[in-house]
Amino acid sequence: MNGVQEQSSAGGATSVTTPSDREIVTERVFDAPRERVYAAYTDPELIPQWWGPRKTTTTVDVMDVRPGGAWRFVCANPDGSEDGFRGTYREISAPERVVQTFEWEGMPGHVIVETATFEDLGGQTRVTTTSLFHTTEERDGMLASGMEGGLSESHERLDELLAK
Amino acid sequence: MNGVQEQSSAGGATSVTTPSDREIVTERVFDAPRERVYAAYTDPELIPQWWGPRKTTTTVDVMDVRPGGAWRFVCANPDGSEDGFRGTYREISAPERVVQTFEWEGMPGHVIVETATFEDLGGQTRVTTTSLFHTTEERDGMLASGMEGGLSESHERLDELLAK
Numbered sequence: 163m164n165g166v167q168e169q170s171s172a173g174g175a176t177s178v179t180t181p182s183d184r185e186i187v188t189e190r191v192f193d194a195p196r197e198r199v200y201a202a203y204t205d206p207e208l209i210p211q212w213w214g215p216r217k218t219t220t221t222v223d224v225m226d227v228r229p230g231g232a233w234r235f236v237c238a239n240p241d242g243s244e245d246g247f248r249g250t251y252r253e254i255s256a257p258e259r260v261v262q263t264f265e266w267e268g269m270p271g272h273v274i275v276e277t278a279t280f281e282d283l284g285g286q287t288r289v290t291t292t293s294l295f296h297t298t299e300e301r302d303g304m305l306a307s308g309m310e311g312g313l314s315e316s317h318e319r320l321d322e323l324l325a326k
Numbered sequence: 327m328n329g330v331q332e333q334s335s336a337g338g339a340t341s342v343t344t345p346s347d348r349e350i351v352t353e354r355v356f357d358a359p360r361e362r363v364y365a366a367y368t369d370p371e372l373i374p375q376w377w378g379p380r381k382t383t384t385t386v387d388v389m390d391v392r393p394g395g396a397w398r399f400v401c402a403n404p405d406g407s408e409d410g411f412r413g414t415y416r417e418i419s420a421p422e423r424v425v426q427t428f429e430w431e432g433m434p435g436h437v438i439v440e441t442a443t444f445e446d447l448g449g450q451t452r453v454t455t456t457s458l459f460h461t462t463e464e465r466d467g468m469l470a471s472g473m474e475g476g477l478s479e480s481h482e483r484l485d486e487l488l489a490k
Binding site for chain 2 (some may be wrong): 229230249250251252260262263270271272273275294296297
């Protein structure tokens with residue numbers, strides 16, 4: 163499964179591509195300076211305001227933004243269930259680049275390496291994320307999970323936060 | 327770096343091969359029935375008796391042997407320092423197969439998927455482990471760390487434990 167899919171949204175379009183058998187690359191331009199966009203990804207006060215679908219409530223349980231530090235977010239669903247997500251920060255290079263692992267607690271031990279880069283476009287910012295999976299099967303499982311829709315919704319929420 | 331290296335030891339030889347760019351495969355035959363060898367890998371009482379170099383003292387901090395369960399071992403070094411290792415069990419199929427993640431706490435967020443298979447040779451047991459890395463660089467870093475010598479020493483210690 164390789165290809166490109168564009169998701170339109172209020173403030174822009176999120177592109178999702180699969181340039182190799184084990185990667186998912188997303189790209190999105192936000193209408194805000196790089197420092198503000200970088201802060202939205204790395205400030206525990208801002209994460210709950212945009213991270214995850216609108217119908218869920220995201221809580222930051224742990225967010226120790228330094229190399230080797232842990233992070234854990236909990237999404238409370240409308241039906242009362244919860245989804246936990248966790249990982250470890252591997253590299254923090256403000257305001258340009260963050261490398262971290264990502265693991266959904268519903269599938270423990272399936273660990274993704276996510277690299278986010280923040281590119282200064284002069285008032286706007288391009289965010290590119292590369293998710294590297296151990297296997298193609300795990301990558302395809304993520305694509306099949308509906309991550310593209312969820313991501314697009316998160317990006318819309320981030321547009322709204324940045325517009326404030 | 328691809329190749330085969332044989333490490334001789336008291337009870338047998340551990341082969342270490344790199345069949346792909348992201349894998350390390352080790353193979354060793356132990357002179358004991360499969361159930362006993364499988365127990366040595368999955369019983370928290372037995373791990374400290376063979377896991378790690380002789381000069382270190384290994385303590386089992388956590389060992390929740392079920393899918394999704396965590397494990398953490400701490401190796402105390404002669405100089406007083408400690409090395410922590412941790413992961414998550416992904417699959418437990420006694421006495422044939424265990425899949426788990428492996429992470430050295432000195433390099434947090436670099437997560438390996440290890441698959442161990444236990445093959446019944448009729449009184450003897452062949453243990454094959456496949457370590458899958460996210461990247462070739464991480465794989466080569468493990469090879470450069472001296473893991474082969476440490477592994478061979480652990481296998482010698484396991485020989486001695488199984489001979490009791």
